[in-house]
Amino acid sequence: MGYASYCERGVTSMDDFLEEFFPVVYERKHKTKEDNYCKFDNQNLQLFTSSLYLAALVASFIASKVCTKHGRRLTMQAASIFFLVGVILNAAAVNIAMLIIGRILLGIGVGFANQAVPLFLSEIAPVHIRGALNILFQLDVTIGIFVANIVNYLVSNIHPWGWRLALGLAGVPATMLCLGSMVIAETPTSLIEREMLMEGLAMLKKIRGTDNVDAEYEEILHACEMARQLKQPCKNLMKRSRRPQLVIAIVMQVFQQFTGINAIMFYAPVLFQTIGFKNDASLLSAVITGIVNVLSTVVSVVLVDKVGRRFLLLEACGQMLITQVAIGGILLVNLKATNELGHGVAVWVVVLVCLFVSCFAWSWGPLGG
The missing domain is CATH 1.20.1250.20 (MFS general substrate transporter like domains)
Known part of the structure; x- marks a missing residue:
């Protein structure tokens, strides 16, 4: 993806x-x-x-x-x-x-x-590794972005x-x-959710590698039954007791997009061309940001259970604010309507973009969801 x-x-x-x-x-x-x-x-x-x-x-x-x-x-x-x-x-x-x-x-x-x-x-993930496995999904996405950068760089001269x-x-x-x-096989939860109870139990035993799954099976069965009883889930979400969780879920996703990561990652080659890099150099710079993106996501996998999500999210807010203001200030002062940035200044922009991408990748990227 x-x-x-x-x-x-x-x-x-x-x-x-x-x-x-x-x-x-x-x-x-x-x-x-x-x-x-x-x-x-x-x-x-x-x-x-x-x-x-x-x-x-x-x-x-x-x-x-x-x-x-x-x-x-x-x-x-x-x-x-x-x-x-x-x-x-x-x-x-x-x-x-x-x-x-x-x-x-x-x-x-x-x-x-x-x-x-x-x-x-x-x-399908056991509870004790579920968080790390979900972060690995985000890691795979960043690897895909990195591979896309490599391919773009290699084929640009064809x-x-x-x-x-x-x-x-x-x-x-x-x-x-x-x-x-x-x-792949269907998940036990999906099978139980669709009332294929015996198939769901058999699949749960298969993926856990043991017959001792009664407690987890009952938990999934109860959760599916509770979900089935909700006739108006949207109305239930609007209840006063649910509002804090609803607001947090929505606002986290909105703020994740408001960080500006999509503009930076998507338009990186165009940005680097605008500030003076030629086509090959701009694509190579995008490759560098892709490497930073992947490595920083690995940092999140390693640190999330040690320092906590809140610390990573707050630290990233400060780092992203500083780098964005610095990038905007450099472009405002040095990039006029028809000129190009000097090589040294352009390199600093690339460094600041990498710093911005790195803090997003170990915080709001994998943890914002």
């Missing part, structure tokens, strides 16, 4: 791709007197980048119902099919319509996978079809998800 979501961020900085689908942006990019802050101001390009996320948002509501009614395994299979069809359309695109439709299908795949995979992991290769290689993780979802 990380690869599928982020491979196009490098593609949008490739001249061959821009020249074919967004010639206006291509012309702006190569006009030295064009305003640095307007080169990529194009509605079609914005639609290309945002359509995946909008589709994922809408699809997540449908995926929730599919997960409940048909199980986690089938939902992951559906996600992989949407991924594969979207990848084919994007890699073979000859016009903007094919690009957008492919991106929408990828977004539906992301929505379905983001709904099913974390749920699947939490339901003309004129390097961008097709970058988009098409998203089919590799999609195929792995498709094959994997055919091999």
Whole structure:
């Protein structure tokens, strides 16, 4: 999912791709007197980048119902099919319509996978490693982003079809998800939830490797029964006693997005080009941020149970504030409408971006959910 979501961020900085689908942006990019802050101001390009996320948002509501009614395994299979069809359309695109439709299908795949995979992991994991296993999901996403950066860097000099290769290689993780979802078994919780009690008990014994699962089975059975009795879950959430948990759940997710991580990670190659790096150098800088992202997520896995979630979240708030203000200040003072930053100043921007990404990756990224 990380690869599928982020491979196009490098593609949008490739001249061959821009020249074919967004010639206006291509012309702006190569006009030295064009305003640095307007080169990529194009509605079609914005639609290309945002359509995946909008589709994922809408699809997540449908995926929730599919997960409940048909199980986690089938939902992951559906996600992989949407991924594969979207990848084919994007890699073979000859016009903007094919690009957008492919991106929408990828977004539906992301929505379905983001709904099913974390749920699947939490339901099969033993209680004592459940938190770490869920963080590993976020770690895998960051690895996917890192691989996308590497691929974008390697194919950027393959003309004129390097961008097709970058988009098409998203089919590799999609195929792995498709094959994997055919091999894995359904979770005991999903089976019990759908009233397949004996199958759920047998599966619980299988994944735990013991017949002594009566206590856990009764706990799952009770939780499913309680959930089944809730006829109006949304109305129940609005009760006064539930409001603190509801507010925290919503606000945490909103603040996670308000940190600006998506703008930084998605537009990193474009940002680095704007401040003076050439195409290859900007993609390489994005690779560096990808490495920082992966390594810092590992830090979260190691430290979360030692120092606690609250400490990591609060520390990250201060670090992200300082780095964002520093980046904004440098660009405000040094980056005018038509100039480029000096090499030394540009390197400092990359360092500050890496510091920003690192603190997000060990805090709000894996812990915000």
